[in-house]
Amino acid sequence: MPISRPRSRLRALLSSMSFWVVVALILGLLVGAMVEVSGSAALTGAIEAVEPLGGVWLNALRITVIPLVFAMLVTGIVSIADAASTGRLAVRALVVFGIMLTAATIYAILAGLGLLNLWPIDPVAGQALLSGIPGDSIAAVGEAAHTDGLRAFLNSLAPSNLIKAAADDGVLGVVVFAIAFGFAATRLEPRLRTPLALFFEATAEAVVVIVHWVLLAAPIGVFALALGVGLRAGVGAAGVLGHYIAIVCLSQIGVIILVYLAVRVFGKIGFGRFSQAIAPAQVVAFSTQSSLASLPVMVERARDYLGVSHASAGLVLPLAVAVFRLTSPVANLAVCLYAAQLYGVPLGIAALIAGGLTAIAVSIASVGLPGQVSFFASVGPICLAMGVPIGVLPLLLAVEVIPDILRTIGNVTADLAATRIIAGDDEAETEPAAAGI
Known part of the structure; x- marks a missing residue:
């Protein structure tokens, strides 16, 4: 999917907005805690x-999740099919x-559960944090039943009413x-496939604009939520957020x-040479927080x-930037598993499978979105698929x-690792002396 000018402006805006959202969070926690200490009823x-x-701000974000994920999944699958048609190397890359995405997803579930088992959330601090979250967002705990049990899980894969499934x-x-719709679109002749893909691409772009408008109010929304958390949990809530980051x-x-x-193992290159080769690209990634901006260096x-x-x-590298985000399922599942333990939602094997499958799907759908947009577009659907409430997500955002x-x-x-692995020995050129290793 091409990166449009509005999306570029959105990325620049969010890079500065992140600072104000953090400020709003800290200020809200402090003000709420000070009011609690004062004991003033007024x-x-x-x-x-x-x-x-x-709560209003959270709902405004939540309403964009389903249409954004649906539209971007369709366009993402069509773009992957178009890339695969370009030749053998593209198919090999995909x-x-x-x-790698499947392996990362399995790792994410095991690592997330393992870390939270070894270093669990402080239950008292966790409950204090949740006490400041709007009560209606916690009602979704009951939705875990949708993915508990093999029969319920299989039924959730093919709902009888798509609109009702989205509403629920x-x-x-x-x-x-x-x-399925995206793959079906790839089987259409070009005169039908092209306008259909453009329609869903335009739909995704339009929803991103709506998210842009909602995120303009992010400091206000986070401040309002943080006030309640600070009032009921005090500054101790900061400890839970620090634990979450870790x-x-x-x-x-x-x-x-x-x-x-x-x-x-698979790219047959030493640790030292690989580390030295990719270090400049990692520096650009650190400073820009954008894979696209790192592409020339990569x-x-x-x-x-x-x-x-x-x-x-x-x-391979432009294709990787377009459709491949290895850390997406890892980070997103870590967020969802953290929220599940925070809310006390038990996760059976069916819920974990549902979360893993959704994580892989949305990792493709959310590629190219700015971080704050992709956070809700990616984490929200995974939480909902696993039956985990999303009320705490604004604070985590x-x-x-x-x-x-x-x-x-x-x-x-x-x-870069995938590019080396895909190239293989048959395409690898002589190691340049510039590598120095």
């Missing part, structure tokens, strides 16, 4: 009057991307239908380490330092800046 009433603004937050069924970052660091191991490092042919680097840096670094690292 100030407490004032906060309780402002709190509903946070196969490698698929294998039956996201998995919507995702499955969107995937869990998500550790999950991503783990998958990055696995990428280094994979490129050593192409240069792949060709001149990783021994990848010009043809392979020129095809406010501290997404640090995990988002690792997301980009991990994606760039995986893109």
